[in-house]
Amino acid sequence: MRIALIAHDELKDEMVEFVTAHADALGQCELVTTGTTGKRIADETGLAVNRQASGPYGGDLQIGAKIADGAIDGVVFLRDPLTAQAHEPDISALLRVCDVKDVPLATNVASAELLVDGLLGEA
Numbered sequence: 001m002r003i004a005l006i007a008h009d010e011l012k013d014e015m016v017e018f019v020t021a022h023a024d025a026l027g028q029c030e031l032v033t034t035g036t037t038g039k040r041i042a043d044e045t046g047l048a049v050n051r052q053a054s055g056p057y058g059g060d061l062q063i064g065a066k067i068a069d070g071a072i073d074g075v076v077f078l079r080d081p082l083t084a085q086a087h088e089p090d091i092s093a094l095l096r097v098c099d100v101k102d103v104p105l106a107t108n109v110a111s112a113e114l115l116v117d118g119l120l121g122e123a
């Protein structure tokens with residue numbers, strides 16, 4: 001399975017916590033991340049990640065392109081619902097292409113648990 005992991009700054013601690021809790025299952029996957037999220041995950045969980053650019057510098061679009069290519073099976077995108085992002089158009093494009101390609105997308109930890117359970121057979 002190829003899983004994309006992305007978190008806005010206020011949610012990065014939650015992302016590291018989530019990945020740590022599911023390290024066995026996620027460790028079997030190819031993990032694709034945006035830049036800073038991936039650095040946190042790699043440094044703090046030891047899992048290997050394929051880091052793209054940071055979100056504000058095109059990382060969301062790079063992951064969106066992989067989704068368009070059929071190269072991603074599921075996306076966990078812990079979005080900050082309380083902070084405006086300068087690269088909101090890129091974020092919208094990523095969310096949209098998930099719907100276009102019918103790729104499972106979780107935007108909070110509760111749904112991310114279900115996504116991991118559904119795709120990887122673990123909650």
Ligand SMILES: O=C(CO)COP(=O)(O)O
Pocket residue numbers: 006007008009034035036037038053054055056059060091
């Ligand atoms: O901004 C992001 C997603 O929109 C995440 O990017 P970083 O992981 O580089 O912080």
